[in-house]
Amino acid sequence: MRGNLVIGAVLVGLTVVAALVSFVWTPHDPTLVDAAHRLAPPGGDYLLGTDKFGRDTLSQLMVGARTTLYVGIVAVGIAAVIGTPLGMLAGMTPRGWLSELIMRVNDLVFAFPALLLAVMLGAVYGAGTLTAMIAIGVATVPAFARIARAATMQVMVTDYIMAARAAGRRGPAIALRHVLPNIGSMLIVQASVSFAIAILAEAALSFLGFGTRPPTPSWGRMLQEAQELLFSTPRLALWPGLAIALAVLGFNLLGDGLRDHLDPKLRRIRAER
Amino acid sequence: MISYLAKRVAVLLASTATAGVVVFAFMALLPGDPAEVALGVNATPEAIEALRRQWGTDRPPLTQFLDWIGGLAAGDFGVSYVTSSPIGQQIGERLGVTLTLVVGGMVIALIVAVPAGTFAAVHHRNPLGALISAASQVGIAVPAFLAGILLVFVFAVQAQALPSGGYVPLTEDPSLWFQSLLLPWLSLGLVQGAVLTRYVRSAVLEVMREDYLRTARAKGRGRMGALWRHGLRNAAIPVVTVLGLQLATLLIGAVVVERVFVIPGLGDLLLNGVAQRDLLLVQGVVMVLVVAVLLVNFVVDVAYAVLDPRLR
Numbered sequence: 001m002r003g004n005l006v007i008g009a010v011l012v013g014l015t016v017v018a019a020l021v022s023f024v025w026t027p028h029d030p031t032l033v034d035a036a037h038r039l040a041p042p043g044g045d046y047l048l049g050t051d052k053f054g055r056d057t058l059s060q061l062m063v064g065a066r067t068t069l070y071v072g073i074v075a076v077g078i079a080a081v082i083g084t085p086l087g088m089l090a091g092m093t094p095r096g097w098l099s100e101l102i103m104r105v106n107d108l109v110f111a112f113p114a115l116l117l118a119v120m121l122g123a124v125y126g127a128g129t130l131t132a133m134i135a136i137g138v139a140t141v142p143a144f145a146r147i148a149r150a151a152t153m154q155v156m157v158t159d160y161i162m163a164a165r166a167a168g169r170r171g172p173a174i175a176l177r178h179v180l181p182n183i184g185s186m187l188i189v190q191a192s193v194s195f196a197i198a199i200l201a202e203a204a205l206s207f208l209g210f211g212t213r214p215p216t217p218s219w220g221r222m223l224q225e226a227q228e229l230l231f232s233t234p235r236l237a238l239w240p241g242l243a244i245a246l247a248v249l250g251f252n253l254l255g256d257g258l259r260d261h262l263d264p265k266l267r268r269i270r271a272e273r
Numbered sequence: 274m275i276s277y278l279a280k281r282v283a284v285l286l287a288s289t290a291t292a293g294v295v296v297f298a299f300m301a302l303l304p305g306d307p308a309e310v311a312l313g314v315n316a317t318p319e320a321i322e323a324l325r326r327q328w329g330t331d332r333p334p335l336t337q338f339l340d341w342i343g344g345l346a347a348g349d350f351g352v353s354y355v356t357s358s359p360i361g362q363q364i365g366e367r368l369g370v371t372l373t374l375v376v377g378g379m380v381i382a383l384i385v386a387v388p389a390g391t392f393a394a395v396h397h398r399n400p401l402g403a404l405i406s407a408a409s410q411v412g413i414a415v416p417a418f419l420a421g422i423l424l425v426f427v428f429a430v431q432a433q434a435l436p437s438g439g440y441v442p443l444t445e446d447p448s449l450w451f452q453s454l455l456l457p458w459l460s461l462g463l464v465q466g467a468v469l470t471r472y473v474r475s476a477v478l479e480v481m482r483e484d485y486l487r488t489a490r491a492k493g494r495g496r497m498g499a500l501w502r503h504g505l506r507n508a509a510i511p512v513v514t515v516l517g518l519q520l521a522t523l524l525i526g527a528v529v530v531e532r533v534f535v536i537p538g539l540g541d542l543l544l545n546g547v548a549q550r551d552l553l554l555v556q557g558v559v560m561v562l563v564v565a566v567l568l569v570n571f572v573v574d575v576a577y578a579v580l581d582p583r584l585r
Contacts, residue, residue: 108288111566112295113525116559123547123555124302200416204529207418208544227422227533230437231430241419249414 005257008192011250015243019065028056030063031215039233048239051222052229057236060217061243067218068247071133071211072198076191078137079144084187086141087148088175094153103149106142114139114201118210127210136201140194147190151183185262192255196248203244219244277578285571292563293342300556301334307354307552328354341556350557355549360557363542368561370440371538374457374527375520381462382469382519389466390473391505395496397478406474412467417526421460421533428456438535457534461526465519472515476508483507517573521566528562 022030027047034054042049048057086106090099118127118135125131155161155178164174205211206220214221219240226236308324309316325331329340344351350360389405396402415423429437435456441449480486481504489499528540535541539558546554 104284104288107284107570108291108295111288111292111563111570113521113562113566115525115528116562119543119547119555120296120299120559123550124299196414203416204418208529208532223419223422230422230426234426234430237422237426241415241422244416244419245411245414248416249411252410252413 002257002261004253005261008250008253008255008257011246012254015065015069015247015250018062019069022059022062022066026056026059026062028059030055030059030217032056042235049235051225051236052233057222057239060222061219061239063217064219064222064240064243065247067129067212067216068199068202068244071129071136071202072195074133075136075140075198075202076194078134079140079194080187080191082138083141083144084148087145087150088152088179088183090145091149091152092156092171092175092179094156099149102145106145109138110142112139115204115208115210118201118205122210127205127213129212129216132202132205132211135205136198139201140198143194144187144190147186148183151186152179155179155182185258188262189255189259192251192258196251196255199244199248199251274578278575281571281575281578285567288567289564290342292567293345293560294338296556296559296563297338297341300552306330307550310550311354328352341553345557345560351553353551353554355551355554360554363554364539364557364561367537367539367542370536371524371527371531371540373454374461374530374536374538375523377454377458378461378465378523378527379516379520381458382465382523383516385463385466386469386473387505390470391477391500393470393474394477394481395500397474405470409467409470409474412464413471415464415467416529417460417464418529418533420464421456421530424456424459425533438533440534440536453534453536457527457530457536460530460533461523464526465523469512469515469519473508473512476511477504480504480508514573514577517569517576520569524562524565 032055034050037046037050037054038052040046040050040054046056046058048061050056051060086102090102093099114136117139118132121127121131121135161174161178164178169177202211202218203220203223206218207224209221209224211220212218222240223237223244226233226240229236306321306325307330308321308328312321312324322331329337332340341351348361350364352358353360353363389409393402393405393409397406425437428435435452437456439453441453443450477500481500483504486499486504489503490496494502527538528543530536531538531540532544539562543555543558543562545551546558
């Protein structure tokens, strides 16, 4: 469906634009505590109102988008850079002991969800954006390794790989020149889906206090702060909640749309959620 | 089958042992000696030394590790550095609460996903089916803790029908117990149900293309009748696999949802443990959660091999 791709791209685009604009302009200083304007209602000077410290909600949302994308980019980057070569290696030598070892380690890492890794890292080094990014990234490695392996195994039985082999190309050359370009679209789809999961994980970690530390705004912590005021000022939970859901929806739809658009042949391999 | 099972059990044991090494090594990196931390800055060196000996933290790391993992195998998690109470007992009490959350969430997910997914598959060409697909996309984008906050807003703040948090044990008052868990169950179950709906839909769609379903129709069964008698059973295989894998997600989701609703489960124990720097407690809870995930994966693998002999 073309619709998925368009809606996904628009939602992701909105998040990216909000984040980029926040570098040069926000309506107010998102971290400025202003007792005179505590819990100001939406409208006028504060388009979406202010929180209990008088901080502007819209400005916080914009900078929060930055935090979200930053964590997502680094986490997915870590997962792709580690997981892809390992998965390709396992896929090119499916019967070897190395492949077996890689997949076993993969299963083991899979048993450590991002949240547990982040809590452990946080306990040792003090929780923050860095520990959250690393935890989410490491926990996402298995998804990339599996997709890369499955896609590589499909590619390895094609005629052009046979031809390359017959022409005397070595493993690394085949991997770089023939396998990687052909599994690239699958990896992009996986990256988009993993990005959505990373946003969810970052929000959960910030909500629990194991993510980005105050005063840097993050959607998850905005929600956590909003929870105690749910009875009096529910709108404080509405905006960050909406931001998280729309960003995640955007990346998921983008992933689905890209999968249908980029390579119909590989449609059978599902991105891992 | 026996050799397959033996191999899987060996892998499970090896993974568990390796996970133990990872968890222990990680926590050993923690700066500060637990005895010094516990006694504060004014403690005499003698007192610290005595406490170290009492806890056994003066021994070499390898001895400590073997002692810890050996204890785990026997169900002994050691004694908390902070509260001096046995950790195994605390974990046991909390595990029940968390598992109740997970199982309830799973039941709700199934109640939502099986009819919704089947409906969406049968009506995949008309707007109603598309609407369900779209709704499940939106559901997937909502984290369980956000669903929890929304549910609190609707049912506790607006309708004032259910408590916004807290937990009443089943033995104390079954009715209040149910009320205290209903919103947490829904938070986990609706979100997981949205994920599951997609899998049910594609599994049923797949089955609908099969010849045996056409045969059943040709023999005079209605569309739903054929699907009910022949289709759903076959569609169940991939769904059961996903369901197993989702148990792990639910377990972690429960950790966060416990925070939203102030429920004294494993997540609550874990996060409090971190806050109080209760090293051994954190180690124990993390290990229980990791082993739970490993066990679920093991069961899913074996179940799959039983259902589909080609995978052995």
